[in-house]
Amino acid sequence: MSKQQPDLNRRSxxxxxxxxGTASAALAVSGISIAQAQAPSAINTKSKGYQETAHVRSYYDSLRG
Known part of the structure; x- marks a missing residue:
């Protein structure tokens, strides 16, 4: 009797x-967690924005000289 060769195409x-399936499930889970993580930061409107402080001014001065 001869041995049957394994069907590599079927295994692949x-x-x-x-x-x-595993990759798509991981993407779905990470997509949900990213959306939930970004929602609170978008609501935060108490930020004052860019402020030029002393150390920022000293950095700018070092670039000019």
Whole structure:
């Protein structure tokens, strides 16, 4: 009797399906967590914006000289 050769195409397909499903699930989970993490920062309007402080001015002066 001869041994049957394993069907590599079938194994490759099954591996691809498994990896693809896992990757898409990971992307879905990370997409949700990113959206939830960005929502509170968008609501924060108490920021005063850019402020030129003493150390920023000294840095600018060092660039000019």
């Amino acid at each position: 397909l099954l591996k691809a399906i498994t990896v693809g």
